[in-house]
Amino acid sequence: MQVSEEIEARLRDAFDPSTLSVVDESEKHRGHAGFQEGGQSHFRVDITAEVFADMSRIARHRAVHEVLGKELVGRIHALALHINV
Numbered sequence: 001m002q003v004s005e006e007i008e009a010r011l012r013d014a015f016d017p018s019t020l021s022v023v024d025e026s027e028k029h030r031g032h033a034g035f036q037e038g039g040q041s042h043f044r045v046d047i048t049a050e051v052f053a054d055m056s057r058i059a060r061h062r063a064v065h066e067v068l069g070k071e072l073v074g075r076i077h078a079l080a081l082h083i084n085v
Contacts, residue, residue: 003040006072014067017049025080041077048084057083 001009008022026042045064052060060083065073073079 003072003076004043007043007045007068010067010069010072011045011047011064015047015049015051015063017047019046019048019084021046025078040075043076043078044080044082046082046084050085052083053085 002024004022004024008020011017011020011022021044023044023046024040024042025044026040047064052063055063061081064081064083068079
């Protein structure tokens with residue numbers, strides 16, 4: 001399973017989002033720190049879910065990181081989160 005697929009599966013299971021997009025942006029970072037040949041190092045996540053309605057911006061980010069887990073987050077170099085209600 002690709003890292004992007006793992007991210008998407010965990011977020012779908014935890015937050016039941018109305019919209020979810022996980023984009024591997026690794027190629028945009030070729031030559032920069034953390035770039036890995038073959039991608040799977042830099043991601044952009046756009047997610048919309050009602051569960052985030054009563055959370056602060058920081059709480060939303062913490063919730064996403066908790067669901068992804070230290071092991072998965074540790075395998076990637078960059079994670080851009082765009083979280084909406």
